[in-house]
């Protein structure tokens with residue numbers, strides 16, 4: 212039997228997903244049609260937010276959020292050291308200064324104490340302040356504590372929820388909040404890249420509960436253009452001209468298409484099933500490596516979330532096993548198991564390394580030293596999961 216390659220993540224496409232896309236392809240609208248609003252409405256309902264705005268990627272969702280909140284070269288943005296570059300680069304692109312914040316050694320989630328220490332240093336400056344937190348791997352950071360800090364120092368809060376569609380946050384009173392409800396933040400942003408919890412091929416979503424921010428983001432999604440149709444009640448006579456529109460802000464095209472939204476909507480209907488399948492695999496990995504702690508350990512669930520696992524991250528003591536991560540990844544690759552590292556800390560990237568003091572970020576660097584994302588996706592069979600477990604144990608000589 213020829214063994215298929217197992218990647219760290221992969222989309223799950225059903226016949227219904229395919230049919231939904233074909234239906235749009237046969238319809239009158241490939242873009243700016245009815246599917247976009249339908250997806251947005253359903254997404255708002257699922258995530259309990261007032262407004263959802265579909266856009267071209269998770270990166271555009273972040274960029275539009277920062278832009279709508281007025282982030283510019285007079286701004287500082289606090290970002291966890293462990294995240295994909297887009298969390299920081301969308302703000303740096305607008306000229307903002309990025310301040311990296313330390314993350315927990317075991318979960319990789321932003322540390323509220325480190326955030327507060329860094330905000331305090333800048334609190335007397337006249338800078339506009341923003342913080343983007345990341346619900347890494349599909350579990351929530353401490354939103355309650357973080358939003359308390361942000362309110363105290365007047366910092367706008369964005370949740371980069373690109374990993375965490377379907378996850379829930381639990382507060383100190385045991386109340387549950389679905390990720391995306393923006394109960395603690397100005398915006399939540401999502402990505403629907405094929406490795407994410409649901410996919411649109413490429414695409415993103417912005418959630419907010421503020422009408423004003425919603426209107427701003429909608430405007431910025433489409434070149435800053437306000438169309439006549441959207442402003443029927445304008446008393447000014449020029450709005451009576453049927454062709455009239457105004458470019459009210461400088462922006463670009465961050466729209467998505469009806470084709471992508473049809474896939475997104477169809478996938479959204481399956482989110483709970485997809486989540487359960489991932490959870491089952493995650494639990495199997497936890498059980499398999501339970502007796503090998505602390506040398507190998509799957510990233511643990513924290514107390515304040517019900518995760519929607521997006522990645523399965525192993526924490527490995529490479530020194531104990533006398534193997535490097537590079538050697539391990541190559542051995543696994545030869546066994547047709549493709550793994551990945553999420554992520555190289557931003558402080559190790561040339562564009563963010565400037566003037567970064569590593570001692571401030573020591574826990575995130577420790578997190579990075581141990582991590583490896585192993586295959587986990589809804590259509591992965593239990594036989595394949597067991598093959599990954601067996602292969603890892605063989606390499607580590609935990610089985611003969």
Ligand SMILES: Cc1ncc(COP(=O)(O)O)c(C=O)c1O
Nearest residue numbers: 268269270295297373402403404
């Ligand atoms: C945490 C995080 N933020 C933002 C993004 C950007 O999303 P997209 O690839 O859809 O632009 C990603 C995607 O990998 C991500 O993982």
